Amino acid sequence: MTAQAICRDTVFAGLPACELSLPAGDRLVVALHGAHVLSWVSGGQERLYLSPQSVMDGQAAIRGGVPVCFPQFNQRGPMADRLPKHGFARNVAWQADAAELSDDHARLTLRLKDNAQTRAWWPQAFALALHIDLSPGALQLTLDVHNTDTQALAFSGALHTYLAVPDVTQATLQGLGGQPEWDSLTDTHAPAVDTLRFAAEFDRVYEAAPNTAALPMTLNQSLQISQSPSWANTVVWNPAQDLCKRLADMPEDGWRHMMCVEAAQVYTPITLPAGGRWTGWQRLQVLKP
Template sequence: MLDGQGAIRGGVPVCFPQFNMRGPLPKHGFVRNLPWAVEGAARALDDGLSLTLLLQAGAATRAYWPQAFEARLTIGLRPGELQLTLDLRNTDRQPLSFSGALHTYFAVDDIAQARLTGLSGQAEWDSVRDLHGQGAEPLRFTEEFDRVYQAASRALALQAGDAHVTIAQSPSWGHTVVWNPGAGKVIPDLTDDAYRHFLCVEAAQVLTPVTVPPGGTWQGWQRSTVAQ
């Protein structure tokens, strides 16, 4: 329900200022549950459009977190391409420390047939088994999968049936998270077979926080391009 009491499943939830339960705030922070304002009108790009959403600190955010900040999410659309850019400004007199993610859901016909490449050799934490290692490829998804990778400098490639998607992220995100709950995991707002039809590939900051000084800014983006 769109009542602000819980996140909306799918799309690209913005996890901020906390990733998952790694801190005292609600899971994945609170901004994904709050209304954002449209800032200005849509702007024309060379071959597309962009629109910026704004969330400023106020009574709703201070109920969770005392920090003063401004967050902007710019949605850029071009043929076959989506770029989401998160801009943060610390408007407080104290440093702003955060973790978070652009928690992107990619639709797939059958998760068992999906393949993800581009993370080979990257440091990997398998949070399901609490094991550390290095990424191997291609990544395949036959059971619950929840891993944090050191971000790669190259773009990732997701193949799911006839769909081929390239996924890139800015170097300002230190990690990439890959998640699918697998069969048998009970999630209240998912049907029993919903896991078969999505894969989350997230531009993220998980294991170490980012600190923005007073008056400072930070920007992070993720770009998804469909092969034509």
């Protein structure tokens, strides 16, 4: 069914957006700009962090929610000297293509194909689809990459998820223990400890864990985070106070209420032959004791 038949068209901070909701109360808001998930409400709580100072002009990347990073992660990618940081997918308009809705499940698909704007950055033919699945207590984002060119396509990227936390200094993240860890702030490599804590700026890349990572959100509730094996890495980031003060699109205390846990491809680009396809997903599940 068409997205227009199921989604409620809305405007979020001036941006065209789609809203999906379930009878259980779960709700999702997605901007067409960047196919950017702006809000996910489950159990009566907002589960994603969106900076109140995000630039919502339809051109800049949005700070918070779930940015889609493609075709590069940070400045690691096929044409790092020409592409915007984290690529261009989060900076351009996508098309809402199709949607499905039942009592316990909703799916929205957005698409982006190469066009004059993307080819000005990157002379590559491609087709992206972002499938967003909402069910009671769960959100899954699946990124499909199709190389529609006659030459190979190399890319890196991420689902750069900003999670809402009451106080990051009291939060812990389990599930990455023992995985190879690169601390980008100190340029050191070591096995990850079992429990990650966030008392200072944190910017680390992990080899993706074979098990699910679990992020305690409140005393009696946690969020389970999982990703497909097709993503080689997991990135965990929090800017802490000093860096946050230098980010124009973040309030000074914004760092305290967010944590990024990202399904990512950082070190080694994925290469698709002509006509090749790749799929990677991240799933967030609210767990109750």
